[in-house]
Structure formats: C-alpha cells, structure tokens
Amino acid sequence: MSSSEIQKTRIIHELQGFIRKLLQDPKILEQSLDIARRHLSEGSREGAMARIANEISDTTSVHIPEDPAEHSEADKLFLQVLKEVIDEEQALY
Template identity: 50%
Template sequence: MRVSEVKQPEKVINELLLFIRKVLVEPDINAKALDIARKYANEKNADELIAEELSSTTNVKIPAKHSDADKLFLQVLRDVIRDEKALY
C-alpha cells in the first residue's frame, strides 16, 4: 500500500499519531519492531508474523485484520530493513 492509496487519511493519521505516542512513551518499541521485522523479513507472510509478535511483546496491538495505518507501519518497517540490507 502506498500513502497515496490511503482512503481515510484522517483515521490513518490518528492511528499513526497514537502509535508515535506509544513509541515516545516506550522507546524500546522501535528497536523491538526492527528486530522483529529483521527476523521475519524473508517470510512469505511477514506482515502477519511481524504484527503477531509485535502485538504479543509490546503495547502496540495490530489486529489480524490490518487497518490502513497498520499496513503503512508494516510497510515502513519492511522498507527500513530493505534499506539496511542495501547498505551492506
């Protein structure tokens, strides 16, 4: 999903703001999220695996049916991991 494809921008923005607040309150989420994304980056169902483990180990809860904001967040995680690999 691309940012331009988001259908309900206000809802997505509000969800992402909530997530950013959680990260600021619990800064370990960022490192955990990236570690989890690295772990599952090459799996066929990476988004589901990342969401499940992140939900079970942090205060970030990503439901089984991913919202647009969830999809964007998971895409950003995958992009960051891909960019890391490109640097090496």
C-alpha cells in the same frame, strides 16, 4: 466533510495515537526492528508480515490484529516502513 476527508482524518488520528505510543515507549521501535530483521531474513518472506505483526503484538504494547484484513491504515504503514528500513539495511551490506 466528504468521505475522503473523513478517511484522511481517521488515518491521521490513528497515526497520532501510534506515534504517541512510540514516544511513550521508545523500546518499541528497537524491538520492532529486531523482530522484522529476524523474520525478513529467514528466507521465506511469504507470511513474514503477518508473523512480524503477531510477534510485535505479543511482545510490545502495540496491538496489530492477527488477520491482515483487519489491519488499520496505521498498521499497514508501520509494517511497510519496517520492511523498507530492513530492505535498505540489507542493501547496504
């Protein structure tokens, strides 16, 4: 198995674990969206993703490392999707 295949397999396993956690506690999605809305609407988007990650870790069963350099691919993907959803919501208004 090549290193890229190993990397893809690892990412898939991370995402499976993350999705499992979301299905076990559906409130995580609502809480995460509320957190992202609040931080992304505060004006300064610089550092917003780190603040979002920290608050999600503090208030839900999802753990995202404080240091963005330590974020897994699943962490990065989740945060990016949250941002995209909020941006799309705001574009509708």
